[in-house]
Amino acid sequence: MASTPSTPPPVSAKRPEFRNIHALSDLPNYRLPAAGIVSILHRISGVLMFLLMPFVIWLFDVSVTSEISFESFRSAFLAGIGFVPAWFVKLVTLGLIWGYLHHFTAGVRHLWMDATHSVSKAQGKQSAVATLVISLALTVVLGAKLFGLY
Amino acid sequence: MAINHGSKRLVVGAHYGLRDWLAQRVTAILMALFTVVLLLQVVVGEPLSYDKWAGIFATQWMKVFTFVVILSLLYHAWVGMRDVWMDYIKPVGVKLALQVFTIVWLVGCAGWAIQVLWRL
Structure with a gap:
């Protein structure tokens, strides 16, 4: 749009610029869409399971040997093991359950997107919300069982 | 041999992108399948006991399947963790150290898991 010399272009409101996102000063104000939340949680759950891998193998070892x-x-979940109380073992297991369920659901979402080319903005949001709902609901169900609520 | 001169020469990349992208998905499908197969065996039949649980991993086909899944997990986690280090860690020395740690950690875990699996 060409503007005549007599009327200078309107000064637009200064918009925030994110050139180099700072973890502490920018991220808390950064409005991440649902797909973005699923994406970063996919990473976090992956790293969590990577770090908990020895715990998983230990569970496999003692449960099956x-x-x-x-x-x-069994008693690790009922009475604790060594200096680690049972509630902590359950808490770590709950983290593991959430990590697995989120990573699994978000992974299936990826495969579904690859297979059906469902990559529009609307589909991305829809499937991201579905991923969060499914993984969190299953975590609540299995977590309640883990902590003996039913 | 790949053409490495003239207009068709390769100019960028280490060319593991597509291979790792595909491996990430193939290993994911294997692990998802394993999850379903294991869950079915746990849920079907009598309530879970030690005999039932150990029996699931006693069959030869399940041992082989579990073995394949352990190796799949090794590769899957390597690709994922390497992506994380590449994205967030800039100093080359720190990145290299973390990648070496990742490999040692994963190979160690895989070895331990296979030992548990095969002494049954």
Whole structure:
């Protein structure tokens, strides 16, 4: 749009610029869309499971090696193990359950997007919300079971 | 051999992008399938006990499937963690150290898991 010399172009409101996002000063104010939340949680859950890998193998080891070790596997969730109380074992397991469910659901979402080319903005939002709802609902159901609520 | 001169020469990249993208998906499908197969065996039949749980991993086909899944997880987690380090860690030395740690961690875990699996 060409403007005549007598009327200078209107000064637009200064909009925020994100050139180099700072974790502490920018991220809390950054409005991430649902797909973005699913994306960063996919990473966080992946790293979480990477770090908890020895815990998973330990669970596999004690649960499957012998009946005696199976009992110590059970008691880790009932009475704790060593200096670690049972509630902490359950809490870490809950983190693991959430991590697995989120990573699994978000992964299936990726495969679905790849297979059906469902990559429009609306579809992306819809499937992201579905991912969050499914993974969190299943986490609540399994978490309630883990903590003996039913 | 790839053409590496003239107008068709390769000018960018280490060319593991597509391979890793595909491996990420193939290993993911294997692990998802394993999850369903394992869950079915846990849910179907009598309530879970030690005998039932150990019995699931005692069959030869399940041992082989679990073994494949352990290796899939090794590769899957390597691609994912390397992406994370590449995106967030700039100093080359720190990045290299973290990548070496990742490989040691993953290979160690895979070895331990396979040991548990095969001594059953």
